Amino acid sequence: MNPKRKRFHRLFSGRKAGVLLGLCGYALFALFPILWVGMMSFKSHRDIVSPTPEILFRPTLENYRAILPRSQEGPHETGRMDFLQCFRNSLRITLGALALSLAVGVPAAYVLARLSFRGKEDIAFLFLSFRFAPEIAVIIPVYLLFKELGLYNTYLGLILVYQLITLPLVVWIARGYFEEISKEVEQAAQLDGYSWWGIFTRVALPLVKPGIASTAVLTFIFAWNNFVFGLILGARETFPGTVATLGFISYESVLWGQMAAATVITILPPLALSIFIQKHLVRGLTLGAVRG
Amino acid sequence: MPTLELREVFKKYGTVEAVRGISLECRDREFLVILGPSGAGKTSTLKMIAGLEPLSGGEIRIDGRCADALPPKDRDVAMVFETYALYPHLTVCQNLAFPLRSPAFRLPEEQIEARVRETARILQMESLLHRRPAELSGGQKQRVSLGRALIRCPGLLLMDEPLSHLDAHLRHRMRRELKRMQAARQSTVVYVTHDYLEALALADRLVILDRGRVRQTGTPSEVYHSPADTSVALLLGHPRINLLSARIRNCDTDSDRLVLESEAGILPLPEEFRPLLQGRTEVVLGIRPHHIRLEEEASGHGWQGRVYAHENLGYRNLLEIEAGSCRLDVRCRESNFAVGSDTRLTFAESRLLLFDKNTGKNLKA
Numbered sequence: 001m002n003p004k005r006k007r008f009h010r011l012f013s014g015r016k017a018g019v020l021l022g023l024c025g026y027a028l029f030a031l032f033p034i035l036w037v038g039m040m041s042f043k044s045h046r047d048i049v050s051p052t053p054e055i056l057f058r059p060t061l062e063n064y065r066a067i068l069p070r071s072q073e074g075p076h077e078t079g080r081m082d083f084l085q086c087f088r089n090s091l092r093i094t095l096g097a098l099a100l101s102l103a104v105g106v107p108a109a110y111v112l113a114r115l116s117f118r119g120k121e122d123i124a125f126l127f128l129s130f131r132f133a134p135e136i137a138v139i140i141p142v143y144l145l146f147k148e149l150g151l152y153n154t155y156l157g158l159i160l161v162y163q164l165i166t167l168p169l170v171v172w173i174a175r176g177y178f179e180e181i182s183k184e185v186e187q188a189a190q191l192d193g194y195s196w197w198g199i200f201t202r203v204a205l206p207l208v209k210p211g212i213a214s215t216a217v218l219t220f221i222f223a224w225n226n227f228v229f230g231l232i233l234g235a236r237e238t239f240p241g242t243v244a245t246l247g248f249i250s251y252e253s254v255l256w257g258q259m260a261a262a263t264v265i266t267i268l269p270p271l272a273l274s275i276f277i278q279k280h281l282v283r284g285l286t287l288g289a290v291r292g
Numbered sequence: 293m294p295t296l297e298l299r300e301v302f303k304k305y306g307t308v309e310a311v312r313g314i315s316l317e318c319r320d321r322e323f324l325v326i327l328g329p330s331g332a333g334k335t336s337t338l339k340m341i342a343g344l345e346p347l348s349g350g351e352i353r354i355d356g357r358c359a360d361a362l363p364p365k366d367r368d369v370a371m372v373f374e375t376y377a378l379y380p381h382l383t384v385c386q387n388l389a390f391p392l393r394s395p396a397f398r399l400p401e402e403q404i405e406a407r408v409r410e411t412a413r414i415l416q417m418e419s420l421l422h423r424r425p426a427e428l429s430g431g432q433k434q435r436v437s438l439g440r441a442l443i444r445c446p447g448l449l450l451m452d453e454p455l456s457h458l459d460a461h462l463r464h465r466m467r468r469e470l471k472r473m474q475a476a477r478q479s480t481v482v483y484v485t486h487d488y489l490e491a492l493a494l495a496d497r498l499v500i501l502d503r504g505r506v507r508q509t510g511t512p513s514e515v516y517h518s519p520a521d522t523s524v525a526l527l528l529g530h531p532r533i534n535l536l537s538a539r540i541r542n543c544d545t546d547s548d549r550l551v552l553e554s555e556a557g558i559l560p561l562p563e564e565f566r567p568l569l570q571g572r573t574e575v576v577l578g579i580r581p582h583h584i585r586l587e588e589e590a591s592g593h594g595w596q597g598r599v600y601a602h603e604n605l606g607y608r609n610l611l612e613i614e615a616g617s618c619r620l621d622v623r624c625r626e627s628n629f630a631v632g633s634d635t636r637l638t639f640a641e642s643r644l645l646l647f648d649k650n651t652g653k654n655l656k657a
Contacts, residue, residue, distance in 0.1 A: 190344060
């Protein structure tokens with residue numbers, strides 16, 4: 001039997017087939033809403049609100065045209081949020097938070113992976129504990145704090161609060177990568193005349209670069225998808241893209257089509273990134289968990 | 293070239309005592325081999341000398357000065373790791389240059405290039421300079437890691453089982469190269485291994501470790517011919533030395549011949565052993581496999597035995613002989629003994645070793 005057919009047989013034999021069927025079913029269940037939104041974004045308003053939804057409809061780009069700036073009319077209609085501006089806000093906040101998390105989290109991860117000192121595990125655990133409580137539980141005190149400190153509705157404020165999402169991920173995943181480096185390689189560098197900083201920058205960092213890259217993408221996706229922080233701690237000028245979709249609900253009507261189009265555009269960057277680094281992503285997610 | 297001295301060095305990992313009071317001395321330009329079974333504390337000792345592991349007790353002196361507070365980079369020490377520990381992200385050339393580019397050295401680039409080329413020439417790896425470690429065979433990696441250690445011309449070179457991952461042929465060749473190189477460069481070397489052949493072949497002096505303690509120190513022929521105790525005797529030689537417990541007869545009556553009664557047979561001893569055995573009733577008898585001769589005629593002195601197993605290695609034969617209630621390893625040249633045939637064992641009596649029944653100490657030492 002040639003290897004391809006062998007694989008085919010293995011895939012569809014008995015229990016495997018059952019598992020596969022189950023997974024397909026789940027995929028359908030999980031992806032259906034996205035499919036629905038995707039379809040909706042190409043429907044005219046009349047098709048959307050029609051009481052008998054149709055699978056076959058006349059696709060239109062009018063929703064996308066409405067939310068993207070048109071040359072003659074200016075970027076947006078009065079009174080509605082500028083979606084593109086929010087999309088840019090998302091980029092700014094997410095990338096800012098990511099950069100800060102990498103700058104702080106990667107060295108921290110290295111220290112937690114390599115040095116031994118009292119309370120090391122406690123500190124590592126503390127980072128993780130950022131993610132224990134749901135965001136909604138801490139948002140009110142944070143809101144009051146931000147009002148007081150003048151961080152409300154600022155990029156800096158949002159970048160800082162996004163650390164709650166990004167920093168634990170960076171620290172814990174990068175730590176796993178650093179722990180994978182052979183200790184003796186670093187000891188060799190010690191004997192070769194390097195200080196710990198030299199070892200970090202010239203041996204450890206280059207070795208975990210691919211890992212850090214996939215950590216960054218993963219972290220980006222988590223931060224990008226956040227909704228609550230932006231909604232409560234931002235305002236019109238700083239709302240991220242996820243919050244912008246809410247702007248299509250108004251007193252008189254809900255602009256379903258435009259909301260769907262905005263959602264689709266907002267999904268695109270994380271989707272593209274996930275496809276791009278799929279292989280590394282799984283490794284990054286499981287690495288911290290399975291190490292002995 | 294520096295000297296090295298360890299004084300009562302201890303190393304604990306949690307509650308486990310890996311090294312329990314090792315004292316040793318390495319002279320200028322000496323090739324010192326630390327030999328021991330796995331878990332003897334060899335690598336821990338080496339890493340403490342390098343400064344990679346802190347001491348739990350004792351003192352290490354390099355060139356007469358206490359080195360406890362010195363970080364690894366200030367000890368003038370280079371190390372070859374068992375795992376090679378090459379930098380996977382750097383080419384061979386960059387690996388070799390890495391120590392020279394460190395803040396401790398910071399040589400100008402043209403000098404670095406010259407040193408790298410020179411080292412690559414000596415180790416015959418000029419054609420490998422632009423490969424990465426992943427693209428090298430075990431022997432090539434080993435040479436790169438050796439080159440990286442030698443390129444700095446360190447005062448003290450530490451080697452942790454550098455040949456253990458090579459195949460037998462290459463291991464032998466590299467062994468000779470190492471010995472030649474050390475003689476040519478006149479560097480002081482501390483070399484760790486569990487392979488007794490490597491140890492005997494390379495060492496000016498040997499330190500034998502077992503369970504964190506020094507068992508014996510001496511030249512290869514000293515430790516081989518008069519091992520301090522049974523553990524040392526077992527470590528050196530293949531097949532291993534035969535150890536039999538034996539009772540002593542007629543030790544205190546001068547008139548009769550001195551006789552050992554073992555599980556394998558009765559053995560008259562030469563008179564010279566008599567003073568060693570005064571006041572003892574039992575000893576452990578040690579006979580190396582190549583100090584046993586197999587005789588064809590059934591009658592005569594010696595032990596009766598039967599061939600249990602026979603391996604013909606061409607240039608020599610390894611046999612296992614059943615004698616009395618035990619089995620003895622024998623190494624000899626002739627090969628005309630079939631499995632199951634009867635034979636008679638005689639011994640090179642002057643080479644017999646006697647050990648204390650309880651402590652395992654060599655009675656002659």
